[in-house]
Amino acid sequence: MTKINLTKKQKIILTVIALVVVTIGGFLLIRNRSQKTDQAGNLPIQIQPLTIDQLPIVSLTAKNSGRELTLAVKASQIPLGDKIEYELIYYLEDGLSRGAMGEIDLVGGRGERDILLGTCSRNVCRYDEGVTGGEVIISLAKDDQLHSFETKFAFLTSSAAYNDQNLEISTAKGSFIVLEGGGLPAMPDQEILAGPYVITAEAGSGLVDFKLTNQQTLLLFWNQESWEEVEEYEDLSLGTYLLVTP
Numbered sequence: 001m002t003k004i005n006l007t008k009k010q011k012i013i014l015t016v017i018a019l020v021v022v023t024i025g026g027f028l029l030i031r032n033r034s035q036k037t038d039q040a041g042n043l044p045i046q047i048q049p050l051t052i053d054q055l056p057i058v059s060l061t062a063k064n065s066g067r068e069l070t071l072a073v074k075a076s077q078i079p080l081g082d083k084i085e086y087e088l089i090y091y092l093e094d095g096l097s098r099g100a101m102g103e104i105d106l107v108g109g110r111g112e113r114d115i116l117l118g119t120c121s122r123n124v125c126r127y128d129e130g131v132t133g134g135e136v137i138i139s140l141a142k143d144d145q146l147h148s149f150e151t152k153f154a155f156l157t158s159s160a161a162y163n164d165q166n167l168e169i170s171t172a173k174g175s176f177i178v179l180e181g182g183g184l185p186a187m188p189d190q191e192i193l194a195g196p197y198v199i200t201a202e203a204g205s206g207l208v209d210f211k212l213t214n215q216q217t218l219l220l221f222w223n224q225e226s227w228e229e230v231e232e233y234e235d236l237s238l239g240t241y242l243l244v245t246p
Contacts, residue, residue: 050147055183061200067127075109090134151181166194174206188227190244197241207235218244
């Protein structure tokens with residue numbers, strides 16, 4: 001091993017360089033920790049999810065021959081901030097999934113965003129075919145606290161009914177979207193069992209049929225003013241439905 005002999009002047013220079021490096025490193029470490037603390041302090045704190053009477057109303061409507069979806073949000077019983085964040089995940093017939101995320105600016109507690117089911121590059125768009133449904137996760141900050149909730153949706157056609165453990169929704173003609181979840185325009189008098197089910201169409205109109213899994217339940221329809229009980233389950237208008245106790 002070769003021994004390196006340093007002069008007194010060289011030793012002093014190396015000592016000074018070492019002290020400078022240590023000082024700068026310590027300053028950067030303290031600064032980095034301080035920035036992380038400030039950033040963490042500015043983030044909303046996650047708390048328990050909102051109750052159904054506090055959730056904003058959510059709807060999803062197809063447009064451009066089903067190549068896009070319009071996500072609309074409306075404040076229900078509580079005021080929201082000036083924007084919400086969303087993440088939309090959709091599934092294809094071949095089992096693959098795609099996603100999109102972004103923000104929706106709210107004016108007077110309302111806002112909407114068009115979401116492309118595909119990708120665009122240099123004004124050339126490639127659309128995903130065979131979208132069957134998916135989920136929409138919405139996050140909002142209120143009172144310095146973060147609230148997130150999830151809805152699910154599916155395309156409803158004559159060959160693809162909407163099914164869950166509570167009911168089946170079908171149609172003889174047309175293409176609709178059924179979105180389950182979100183807030184209500186008003187709370188019903190009865191206990192809520194499932195829903196809301198928000199059914200929309202690109203054409204704006206259509207007819208659907210309901211089949212209830214449990215006959216000991218009531219189906220309600222929002223008539224733009226109040227909830228009314230549905231007595232006949234065939235050829236029903238599009239809109240918002242809810243399952244409640246008798």
